[in-house]
Amino acid sequence: MSALVAAAPGVYVREASAEIIKSARMPQFAIPTIVLPPAFYALFALGMGRGDVEMATHTLATFGVYAVMGPALFGFGANVASERETGQLELKRLSPMPAGAHITAKLIATMIFSAIAIGLVYALAIYAGVRLSTQQWATLATVQILAVIPFALIGLGLGYRLGLKAAIAIVNILFLGLAVMGGLWMPIAVLPEFIQTMAWGLPSYHLGEMALMVVGRSDAANVWLHAGPLALITIAAAIFAWTGQGRHAA
Amino acid sequence: MPSSPSNTVARLTGVTKAYAGRPVVKSFDFALQAGAVTALLGPNGAGKSTVAGLMTGRLAADAGEIALFDLDPRDAEARARMGVMLQAAGLPESLCVAEAINLQAGYFKRRLKTKDILEQAGLTALAKRRCYKLSGGEQRRVQFALAIAGNPDFLVLDEPTTGFDADARRAMWRTVRAKAEGGAAVLLATHHMDEAEALADRIVVIAEGRIIADGPPAAIKAKVAGSTIRFRTALATAHLKMLPAVSKVDQVGADTALLSTDARVTLEALFSADPSLTQFEVAAASLEDALADIIANTVKEAA
Numbered sequence: 001m002s003a004l005v006a007a008a009p010g011v012y013v014r015e016a017s018a019e020i021i022k023s024a025r026m027p028q029f030a031i032p033t034i035v036l037p038p039a040f041y042a043l044f045a046l047g048m049g050r051g052d053v054e055m056a057t058h059t060l061a062t063f064g065v066y067a068v069m070g071p072a073l074f075g076f077g078a079n080v081a082s083e084r085e086t087g088q089l090e091l092k093r094l095s096p097m098p099a100g101a102h103i104t105a106k107l108i109a110t111m112i113f114s115a116i117a118i119g120l121v122y123a124l125a126i127y128a129g130v131r132l133s134t135q136q137w138a139t140l141a142t143v144q145i146l147a148v149i150p151f152a153l154i155g156l157g158l159g160y161r162l163g164l165k166a167a168i169a170i171v172n173i174l175f176l177g178l179a180v181m182g183g184l185w186m187p188i189a190v191l192p193e194f195i196q197t198m199a200w201g202l203p204s205y206h207l208g209e210m211a212l213m214v215v216g217r218s219d220a221a222n223v224w225l226h227a228g229p230l231a232l233i234t235i236a237a238a239i240f241a242w243t244g245q246g247r248h249a250a
Numbered sequence: 251m252p253s254s255p256s257n258t259v260a261r262l263t264g265v266t267k268a269y270a271g272r273p274v275v276k277s278f279d280f281a282l283q284a285g286a287v288t289a290l291l292g293p294n295g296a297g298k299s300t301v302a303g304l305m306t307g308r309l310a311a312d313a314g315e316i317a318l319f320d321l322d323p324r325d326a327e328a329r330a331r332m333g334v335m336l337q338a339a340g341l342p343e344s345l346c347v348a349e350a351i352n353l354q355a356g357y358f359k360r361r362l363k364t365k366d367i368l369e370q371a372g373l374t375a376l377a378k379r380r381c382y383k384l385s386g387g388e389q390r391r392v393q394f395a396l397a398i399a400g401n402p403d404f405l406v407l408d409e410p411t412t413g414f415d416a417d418a419r420r421a422m423w424r425t426v427r428a429k430a431e432g433g434a435a436v437l438l439a440t441h442h443m444d445e446a447e448a449l450a451d452r453i454v455v456i457a458e459g460r461i462i463a464d465g466p467p468a469a470i471k472a473k474v475a476g477s478t479i480r481f482r483t484a485l486a487t488a489h490l491k492m493l494p495a496v497s498k499v500d501q502v503g504a505d506t507a508l509l510s511t512d513a514r515v516t517l518e519a520l521f522s523a524d525p526s527l528t529q530f531e532v533a534a535a536s537l538e539d540a541l542a543d544i545i546a547n548t549v550k551e552a553a
Contacts, residue, residue, distance in 0.1 A: 004330035006359050014356045018345065025344035025380075086340025091396065094306055096330040097357045 005096040015097070015105035023109055029074065033113050037067030038120035046128050056128040058187070061211035064121055064144040065204060066184040068114040072151035073171045075110045080159025081167035103156065111148050118144050132215060140214045143207065150203040150230070151178075153237035160244030178204040203237075206230040257284040259404050259435035260305050260323075265314030267300055274300045276459040278314070284403065287426060287436040289450035291443070291541060297459040298439040299337055302406050305437065306334050318404065330358055333402030335393050337409050337439075343382035347373055350381055351395050358400030370428075371395035372421050386413040394422060398429065405429055408439045423449055443541065457545045470541070477513040477534055479520070480505050483527040493519045497543065505529060509543065 023029050041063045045056040083089045092102055118141065132140070154174070158167055179185055181195050182204025188196055199205035206226040212218035213226075260282040267275040275297045282288055282305070290298045303309035304316055307323030321328040342350050348364055351373075355361040368374045371391050376384065381392065390413055397405060407426070411419045426449055430436050440446055446453055446467065453470050455463040463470055476497065483490075483506055490499045490508060495516045498509035510516040513532055520527065 002327060002330065002359070004359050005326050006357055006361070011357060014353055018342070018349065018353050021349070022342055022344045083340075087336050087338055088340050088342065090308065091334065091336060091339055091354075094308060094329060094332070094334045095354065095357045095400075096326045098326075 008098045008101070011097060011101050012104060015101050016108045019105045019109035020112060023071075023075065023113060029071070029079075030113070033071040033074075034117050034120070036070070037063060037117045038124055040066075041121045041124050046124065049128070051129070053129045056125055057130050057132075057215050058212065058217050060121065060125040060130055061140070061215045061217060062184040062208045064118045064140065065147050065182075065207045065211055066179050067117045067121060068110075068144055068147045069151050069178060069184075069204060070175060071110050071113050071117070072148045073155045073175050074168075075106060075113075076152045076155030077158045077162075077167045077171040078155075078164065079106070080156055081162050082164045084160065085164050107148065107152055110152060111145050114145055114148055115141075130215075136214055136216075140211060143211050143214060147203075147207045150207075150234045150237050153234065153241045154203075157237065157240035157244045160241065178202055181205070182208055184208050200229060201233070203230055203233045206233070258282070259284050259319065260437075261315075261317045262301070262304060262311075263315040263317075265304055265311045265316060267304060267309060267312050274459050275304065278304075278459070278461070280454065280461065282404075282435050282437060283452075284435045285430060285433050286451040287430045287438055287449050288452045288454060289446035290437065290439045290454050290456060291441070291446050292456040293545065294441060296456045298441075298456060299408055300459075301456065302408055302437060302439050306332060306406055308334075330360075330400065331403040332406070333397035333400055333404070334406045335390075335397040335408060335410055339393055341381035341384075341389055341392055344380060346378050346380050347384070347392055347395075348377040350392060351399055354396045355399035360401045361399060362401050367395050367399050370398060370425050372418065372425075387415065387418055390414065391418065391422070394425075398425070403434055405434050405436045406439075407436065409441070410438070411440075411442070411445060419445075455541060455544060463544050470544075471534070476509055476511045477532055479508045479510055479513060479516060480529070480531040480533075481520075481527045482506065482529045483520075483524045485524050485527075489523065490520075493523070 041059060044063070045059045049055040049059075080089070089102075122137070122141075155171065158170055162170060181191070181199055182188075182202045183191065183199060184204055188199055188205065206229055209218055209226045210223065210230070213220040213223060258281050262278050262280040265275060265278040266273065278301065280301070290301060292298055300309065304311055305318065305323065307316070307318070307328070316323055318328040319331055323329075323332075342353075345353070348368065351367050352364045355364060355367065362370075368377050371394050373388075373391055373395055376388060381389070384392065390410065394407070394410060397407065405426075410426075411422055414422070423445075426436055426438070430451070438446065438449060450467060452465065453463070453467050454461055455470065480502070482504060487499050487501070487506075490496065490506065493508070493516055495510045495512035496508050497511055500507045508516060517532075
């Protein structure tokens with residue numbers, strides 16, 4: 001126990017609450033994060049689906065993954081790039097803050113925002129007539145909230161390497177690419193074959209498929225076919241993030 | 251015994267640092283004492299920020315040893331005794347001033363109270379303001395507040411008063427002096443002579459990555475035991491340069507300024523050359539003159 005460095009649990013709690021406050025006060029982050037996923041879900045599943053419960057169930061699985069992808073990619077990619085560019089990360093590194101407290105705090109804040117967003121999507125799904133068992137709801141929420149991790153790591157790796165403007169541009173492209181090519185907006189089967197092949201390298205595709213298994217729209221016997229590649233992609237993303245740290249704006 | 255005396259806070263021994271093959275700091279030996287403000291002075295690009303970065307563990311040395319409180323500067327225990335104000339650093343824009351300070355202070359067990367930090371940095375009236383609404387000088391004050399938040403024994407200030415008005419500047423100087431008198435070692439990197447002169451107990455002049463002078467402000471000034479003579483004259487610069495004991499000739503608007511190593515001799519020659527000169531003034535050489543002279547001589551010797 002150090003005589004000088006503040007106890008870690010307290011630091012983690014304060015750091016996480018600061019991250020939550022920061023995000024909540026940034027309408028350009030909070031509104032797209034919390035409002036857009038339920039709005040899109042309402043449009044696709046309720047508006048265009050016209051009471052088609054099967055479609056509402058399918059899009060519940062894939063839109064939930066889409067909902068967490070945004071805050072994870074933007075919250076880490078753009079915000080870390082900005083904090084690094086302005087020297088805020090540098091100042092934290094020079095403090096006795098436990099290494100990792102800042103990133104852990106961001107992860108917690110992102111998961112909380114994601115949970116609110118998917119909670120709203122779930123409420124709309126129930127309104128649309130989707131019925132799942134309690135265990136299915138709990139598993140779906142777990143898969144979708146843990147989905148923050150690979151996207152956050154990819155965002156972090158970019159945030160450590162790119163300036164703010166470049167990070168925003170790249171993250172936007174990545175966000176759309178991962179959503180469309182990963183079959184989150186429309187079923188992967190309707191996309192061209194080469195995209196279906198490329199999708200095997202995308203975390204969004206595997207997470208979407210796993211969420212579909214939970215709601216009974218994909219064969220759960222194939223879970224390792226998706227969990228395996230997802231684990232490899234997550235490890236690669238972690239290495240990408242890890243090797244990016246320590247770079248500072250010149 | 252090679253171990254440092256108890257009041258040495260930080261020590262660089264034979265430290266070398268290069269960027270892209272270009273040496274910026276060359277076999278640097280430097281020790282920093284507690285209870286004093288030490289100013290690092292030098293022209294832009296002289297290596298001031300690099301030396302500060304090495305002492306705080308922000309940069310790693312290519313060779314040599316760096317000790318902070320007899321620890322590696324990257325050790326958490328060393329960092330817990332250090333407060334840093336970087337030359338350029340942003341703030342968490344959507345937090346208010348008090349929240350940002352409280353978050354930083356929370357990393358330190360010996361932290362000061364937020365109320366006291368606000369007061370010492372002159373921010374009490376701005377406590378509830380969001381950081382993105384602050385002016386440049388106000389942001390610098392918040393960065394200063396973050397540096398003192400943990401009640402550090404080693405306080406590093408890199409160009410702290412950039413963008414300040416005169417009152418804010420003097421207020422920060424008072425706080426910095428109080429920190430040194432309270433026992434902290436303060437390292438001040440600046441290119442403002444007046445700041446170094448007003449604050450520092452010791453001035454270390456660096457140029458091209460080397461220490462070229464080290465001592466109290468008065469001793470640095472005395473290195474050019476000379477005077478500045480200002481006047482208006484019709485004489486040509488070439489003529490003035492030939493006068494006895496003149497080491498430098500400058501035009502300051504309509505005035506001419508001479509740096510003389512022996513004012514009496516120069517004045518006698520000056521009056522006989524131009525009996526009609528006006529607006530006459532003699533002063534002891536300023537620190538700025540001294541510094542320019544020391545640096546110019548060092549560069550000349552090296553060439």
